[in-house]
Amino acid sequence: MSEFSGTIPPRRPLTLRDVSEAANVSEMTVSRVLRNRGDVSEGTRNRVLKVARELGYVPNKIAGALASSRVNLIAVIIPSMSNMVFPEVMTGISDVLDHTELQPVVGVTNYKPEREEAVLYQMLSWRPSGVIIAGLEHTEASKAMLAASGIPIVEIMDTDGDPIDSAVGISHRKAGKRIAQEIITAGYKRIGFLGSKMPLDHRARKRFEGFTEALAKAGLEIADSEFYSGGSALQKGREMTEAILNRNAHNPLDFLYYSNDMIGAGGLLYCQEKGIKVPHELGLAGFNGIEFLDGLSQRLATMDACRNEIGRKAAELILERIDENKPSESKTITLDPTLQIGDTLKRKKLGQT
Amino acid sequence: MSEFSGTIPPRRPLTLRDVSEAANVSEMTVSRVLRNRGDVSEGTRNRVLKVARELGYVPNKIAGALASSRVNLIAVIIPSMSNMVFPEVMTGISDVLDHTELQPVVGVTNYKPEREEAVLYQMLSWRPSGVIIAGLEHTEASKAMLAASGIPIVEIMDTDGDPIDSAVGISHRKAGKRIAQEIITAGYKRIGFLGSKMPLDHRARKRFEGFTEALAKAGLEIADSEFYSGGSALQKGREMTEAILNRNAHNPLDFLYYSNDMIGAGGLLYCQEKGIKVPHELGLAGFNGIEFLDGLSQRLATMDACRNEIGRKAAELILERIDENKPSESKTITLDPTLQIGDTLKRKKLGQT
DNA sequence: ATGAAAGCGCTAACAT
């Protein structure tokens, strides 16, 4: 210990008072300058600004928020970050919020309802101005918290169900149906399904349900399926494709529907290497429209889930509900995902004529 | 307007007082129960808990933080989220913080220094308990804010430079050198470089510098280079590879070094399609060790940037500095990225013997 | 255009 220890005052964060003393004005005036509110003479204003900058003052939002009971935070609760889909939703949200005073704060649930409940509780305890949360399925407690919060809630991604307040998304059930119809129309008959073992990914489940339903209407059913969990999705796509094709070698499949584009891309790469003729011998389709599909030599058939758009619209809904004082109603916005046929779902009707 | 309008009380968030009245104890006791602090009899405890749950009380952290001057937030400031590298860093951070009371709050800068400054200011105004920030390069104002904040700061990803406080990362300069040496040893001579137009991506720049430096020492230099910005990285990798190879057809390149794995993977796919023999005719290497490389039929040579580890260590450093009261010193932890030779950097020395 | 007083909803510190 140096003999001078103790002479250096412990660094205490600066307060409004420090600035007000240095600038020789009341705290109130400093506050007004820093928030650009009320009348302050040009001279005082400049003096305060100068002093604040020199001192390196950073306002304490905690105190500000408590005093004004205004917290310019939007809680965003999503299942996963590494998923490629949510970063895009986040971009949409940020694009809109960047023009405002609001800023998004993200919580991740890893697809676990109890984790979602905990994260939600944490976020609500900061008294945000609004909540954007993925999905329509939540624990009873979560729903109660959301409903009781008294702030705008927007549930995103999915519109197959009843929102607590507002919702923006696509119908995954319809998306599944749509792609199934396309596959049927193209003349494929022996269809395999490859997806992830995620009982709690309700959106994947709904797509699957819509898919099988549409097949059933055409008198078809899924010939075989394969599920994975964890690991490199591209690699898993490869492995699962190999497995399901081999297993059905005696009576070959002619189409594979993947629950996401990453495993679909793995399957496509596998087929290309093995010389399997896509789409004539075997058709493929995924879901999500992830950007990197552009880099493959054949474009995988997929459906764009409107992720950026969902983010934007969700943020806009929140803004509407906050800004305006009119009793803005809750609404559900259902977007229409675009089907991209690509190069892997093109076979002409065979044996139908 | 309904004739009953005004009869529904505007939903005011519940306060401790509401709970204390309903449970017939002092606010202080409720506070103690909810935070598991101090002695509270089992009976009172249960009663309070029950009432709080029934009422749906969610504590106001804003007020709590102000009163206790403790904000259990760690600010995490990163350049990008869609990058694949930062989600992994985030996972490392969360893995460690999940066992504590602290929670990460993320801010994204898009590689813009002025944006970083703004984000930092915003975050600091919430008085977080610590800051984890990517890179060692910041504006003067940002550095000043960080230094003046009086909280633990950990700069991550990079250790080629002087940290404000602590740092965890790898030496990108050394990483560039290392891969260059490997390429030289393998006997490649005409080396192309493909990267992104990001003057502000200091880590990519440092890798490039280390790379060219090591080449220079061996009497070599970069034969040609190609840069991209925006778009699908996989696709860009393809296009740039085609462009650079064609441009040098008269005197062919025998190695391509990519500044990231995504464009590298695009290049690899291109080569495979064109029947270019990798690694004998043309060697390839990327940087980052992204998971999906596992799904390609040849493993791209790369270096793992220790992203998860960096996140973990950064969070641990912050915890050390907060938890302990000892004057824990700032330290710099330099991790050692592992080189993965893969299948694209293997040519035996030729013409050297 | 500026200031003074009160209090936002909690918790620290000190009773009891």
Place this chain on the structure above:
DNA sequence: ATGTTAGCGCTTTCAT
């Protein structure tokens, strides 16, 4: 084991 008092650093409201 429980209660009381005094703030935390701002903003609101009302004076001047």
